[in-house]
Amino acid sequence: MKGTEALPATSTQPLKAKNVSADEIRALADTVTNALEDDKAEDITLINLEGKSSIADIMVIASGRSARHVASIADHLAKTIKDATGRPVRLEGMPNADWVLLDIGDIVIHLFRPEVRAFYNLEKIWSDGSAHGHA
Secondary structure: OOOOOOOOOOOOOOOOOOOOOHHHHHHHHHHHHHHHHHOOOEEEEEEEOOOOOOOOOEEEEEEOOOHHHHHHHHHHHHHHHHHHHOOOOEEEOOOOOOEEEEEOOOEEEEEEOHHHHHHHOHHHHHOOOOOEEOO
16 A cells, blocks of 8 residues: 555545545554454455445455354454444344345455355455455
């Protein structure tokens, strides 16, 4: 990511923070990664989306062992992010919890059951070698 350039907020991205630096986004990604590790999420992967998509700057993909585990991780992560940023977290995919999406504007987090993750294979779609694991 580049220095501390401000990232523009748009009306299509209501959760995107105004004037957030790349360093602040990276720090939030570290908070997300640490929370996922604490909750025993598996196969945590970060993908840099800068220059690839206007949706977010970072995509985080992780797995839970079961739908119940995915739901628990998502719930705890949403609380952690709200505490850290003061911003609401858009959460989709509950209560089924096969695939839960948390949208925090600058970062999009996908939580999967392993077989659902393998089926959709988001890493292959979005990665060009910029993905790296963290667990």
